[in-house]
Amino acid sequence: MKTYGYCDENGTLLFQVVRFEPKGFRQRRPDGRGGWIWNLKDTRRVPYLLPHLVKAVAAGETIYVPEGEKDVDNLRAIGFAATTNPVAARNGAASIPNTCVVPMSWCYPTITLMVANMVIK
DSSP, X not given: OEEEEEEOTTSOEEEEXXXXXXXXXXXXXXOSSSSEESOOXXXXXXXXXXXXXXXXXXXXXXXXXXXXXXXXXXXXXXXXXXXXXXXXXXXXXTXXXXXXXXXXXXXXXXXXXXXXXXXXX
């Protein structure tokens, strides 16, 4: 199991996407008592790693938007600014706030660390 935290602009955890092996995903939000509620109901949807995204946009960086959190983490590991949405394959850019769209570039749906390394060379 792997978890990906989605935080507001100030770094407060709003919800997590939980990846189960071999490849299943569910979302959960904190219940305020140290546990989890396994739905998002009225939870604010934000892009993955929003605090980093806000800084990257302010710095004029190009933002890459691959399909999932794992690909975002791989891109960030080699120095690119990146984000995605929860359940990105179904939602596209729908939950990326308009204030974060400039400048923005799109990646192919799935990009691996190996492919990203080849692009840099």
